[in-house]
Structure formats: structure tokens, C-alpha cells
Amino acid sequence: MKRLLLAALIPGIFAACSTATPAASATDDASAQASVAAAEATRATSTDAAGLDAALTGTWREPKNTARDMYRHPRETLSFFGVGQDETVIEITPGGGWYAEILAPYLRDDGRYVAAVWDDAIPGQPGYRYRLNKELRAKFAGNAAVYGTPDVRVFDPKAPAFGPAASADTVLTFRNAHNWVSDGNADAYFKAFFDVLKPGGTLGVVDHRAKPDTDLAKMKTSGYLTEALVIDYARKAGFELEAQSEINANPKDTTDHPNGVWTLPPSNDHEAADDAKYKAIGESDRMTLRFRKPRRG
Numbered sequence: 616m617k618r619l620l621l622a623a624l625i626p627g628i629f630a631a632c633s634t635a636t637p638a639a640s641a642t643d644d645a646s647a648q649a650s651v652a653a654a655e656a657t658r659a660t661s662t663d664a665a666g667l668d669a670a671l672t673g674t675w676r677e678p679k680n681t682a683r684d685m686y687r688h689p690r691e692t693l694s695f696f697g698v699g700q701d702e703t704v705i706e707i708t709p710g711g712g713w714y715a716e717i718l719a720p721y722l723r724d725d726g727r728y729v730a731a732v733w734d735d736a737i738p739g740q741p742g743y744r745y746r747l748n749k750e751l752r753a754k755f756a757g758n759a760a761v762y763g764t765p766d767v768r769v770f771d772p773k774a775p776a777f778g779p780a781a782s783a784d785t786v787l788t789f790r791n792a793h794n795w796v797s798d799g800n801a802d803a804y805f806k807a808f809f810d811v812l813k814p815g816g817t818l819g820v821v822d823h824r825a826k827p828d829t830d831l832a833k834m835k836t837s838g839y840l841t842e843a844l845v846i847d848y849a850r851k852a853g854f855e856l857e858a859q860s861e862i863n864a865n866p867k868d869t870t871d872h873p874n875g876v877w878t879l880p881p882s883n884d885h886e887a888a889d890d891a892k893y894k895a896i897g898e899s900d901r902m903t904l905r906f907r908k909p910r911r912g
Contacts, residue, residue: 662693663700663721670721675761680713683881686898687789689717691862696819696905701725702784705768705777705811707804708732708791712751715765718787719755723763731777734769775804777811785817790901792822792845793876797835805852809908818854818906820845821863823876823899838876842902854906863901870900 671690684690698704704722709715709730719728730751733744748767755762770776777786786808795801808818825839834840846856872878876899878885885893 662698664694666700667693667698667717667721670717673716673720673761675720675758676716680716683713683898686863686865686880687713688862689714692819692821692903693717695858695860695862695903696785696787696817698785698787698819699726703727703729703782704785704787705729705731705783707777707786707788707808709751710747712754714787714789715751715754715762719762719765723761727766728763729766729768729778729783731768731770734771736769737771740772770807772798773800775800775807777807780810781813781816783811783816784813785819786812787819789821790823792820792848793834793838793840796831796840796844801848802851805848805854809852809854812908814908815910816908817857818849818908820849820904820906821901823870824864824902825870829870836875837870837872839870839899840902842904845902845904849904849906853908855909856904857907858905860903860905863903865897865900867896868898868900 667690671684698718698721700721702722703726704718706714706718706729709732712730715728715730719730722728732748732751733740735745735748752767755765755767768778777783788808792801792804795804812818822845823839825834825837825841827841827843829837829839829841831844834844842859849856868879870876872885872893874884876882879893879896880898883890883893
């Protein structure tokens with residue numbers, strides 16, 4: 616079986632995954648704890664370390680994107696989600712392709728990368744959607760030797776659907792859920808994720824994390840969501856919370872900035888005089904949640 620740019624396996628490359636905390640309460644018995652630990656180990660070992668490292672160190676990645684690795688921890692994050700190199704993986708609205716630069720080459724030979732993007736045949740959407748779709752398609756078309764032929768799959772944001780039922784192994788969404796909450800259609804997105812995943816499939820969610828008990832109105836304007844809210848959306852759709860991780864935590868982020876999360880890098884919506892202050896904070900404090908579609912039923 617072919618592998619992309621075979622690289623030497625780096626010892627301990629996924630050690631950060633040990634920070635993952637199983638989604639279990641203090642009342643869980645030893646049997647339940649062992650079950651969660653076994654599931655954790657299975658996901659951690661399903662990611663091909665050498666193949667992922669080759670994608671992460673690829674010369675095709677834009678320097679402005681690799682500069683963000685220190686905040687987004689892609690190696691540890693994808694290992695925590697257990698993304699296998701032979702899987703069908705759907706990334707929801709990949710934007711400019713930050714994760715696509717990693718995932719598409721990683722999955723090129725033995726798996727399938729699907730970029731789910733807003734349907735740009737629908738008029739009247741925000742202009743950035745059309746621009747980002749065009750840029751993403753150009754990125755893929757301009758380097759087929761690296762990216763292969765990713766499936767750029769359009770969807771209607773008012774009625775999201777991401778492909779045939781039970782056709783994907785993993786669905787990933789990075790810093791998107793706050794937009795759905797603001798738009799009032801988060802339930803529809805999580806239901807669509809559940810529908811497209813195979814039984815036993817994984818939903819991986821990373822988003823800006825609000826302080827516990829932050830009210831909904833504040834979440835909608837700040838871009839930060841509580842973990843409890845995201846977990847509730849996923850559970851209502853039918854998912855089980857399998858594990859949580861502090862991989863993308865940032866204790867420097869107080870989450871109370873004048874222009875919400877967009878005050879921080881990379882948006883940097885702040886006065887020029889405050890640039891050093893917000894650069895010292897870095898990107899937002901983020902939750903990293905792994906959900907499972909039950910095999911039963």
C-alpha cells in the first residue's frame with residue numbers, strides 16, 4: 616500500500632494525547648473507566664504517525680499557516696481525533712485550507728478527503744464564502760501531485776447535508792460551531808454530521824471556549840461557546856461524548872476582549888497600539904471534543 620512521502624517515525628510524536636481526559640464522571644465504576652481508556656488507545660493508534668508527519672512538514676504548506684502550528688497543534692489534534700490514513704474524512708467549511716493542506720495529502724493515497732463548502736451557486740451569501748471557495752479550488756487544482764483530487768462538496772447552509780447516509784468515517788470542524796450558534800442553525804448541522812457518519816464514526820470539534828455559565832447572548836456576540844452548549848447540541852443529535860482534551864487550551868486568554876474572539880490573532884481586530892498585548896496572548900482558548908456515533912441502533 617502506498618504511503619505519502621514516507622518519513623521516519625518520530626518517537627513520542629503523539630505524547631500530547633495523554634492530556635485527553637475521558638468523558639466520565641466521578642461516579643463511574645472501574646469497568647466504565649477501562650472501557651473509555653481502551654477506546655482512547657484505539658483512536659490514538661489509528662493515526663499513521665509517519666504519514667501525518669510527512670504532511671505536516673510538507674513544503675507545500677504556506678509559511679503563514681505553519682506559523683500557526685504553535686497555537687493549533689495539528690499533530691496532536693488529529694491524533695486525538697484518531698484520523699486514519701485510509702478513512703473518508705469530511706472537513707466542514709475549511710475556509711482558506713489551513714487543515715486541508717495537511718489532510719488532503721495525508722489521505723491522498725489510501726483515503727478520501729472531502730471539503731464541505733458553502734454552495735456558491737446560491738446567491739446573496741457573504742462575499743467571503745465565494746472568495747474562499749475559489750481560493751480552495753485553486754489550491755487543489757494548482758498542485759494535484761500533492762493534493763490528489765479532493766472532493767469539494769457543496770451544501771446549502773440553510774439545510775446542511777454532507778453526503779450519503781453512513782458514508783464517512785470522520786467529520787471534523789475547526790472553529791465553526793460559534794457561527795452556527797449565532798445563525799441559529801447549529802441543531803441542523805449536528806444532525807447532518809450524525810446522518811453522514813457511519814455507525815461508530817467520529818465527530819471532532821474544536822472551537823473557541825467560553826467560561827462556564829456564559830449566557831447565550833454573550834456567546835453569540837463574542838464567538839466563544841461553552842463546552843456544555845456544544846456537548847448538548849451533539850448529544851441532542853445522537854452523539855456520545857467520548858473524550859475531551861486540553862491540547863488547544865490557552866490559559867492566557869481571558870475571553871473578555873472588546874471585539875470578542877476576533878480581537879486576537881489571526882483576525883487582530885484591535886487598535887494598533889494594542890498589538891503587542893494581544894500577540895502575547897496568542898490565539899484563543901479552545902475546547903477539543905471527540906464524539907462518537909453509537910454503533911447500536
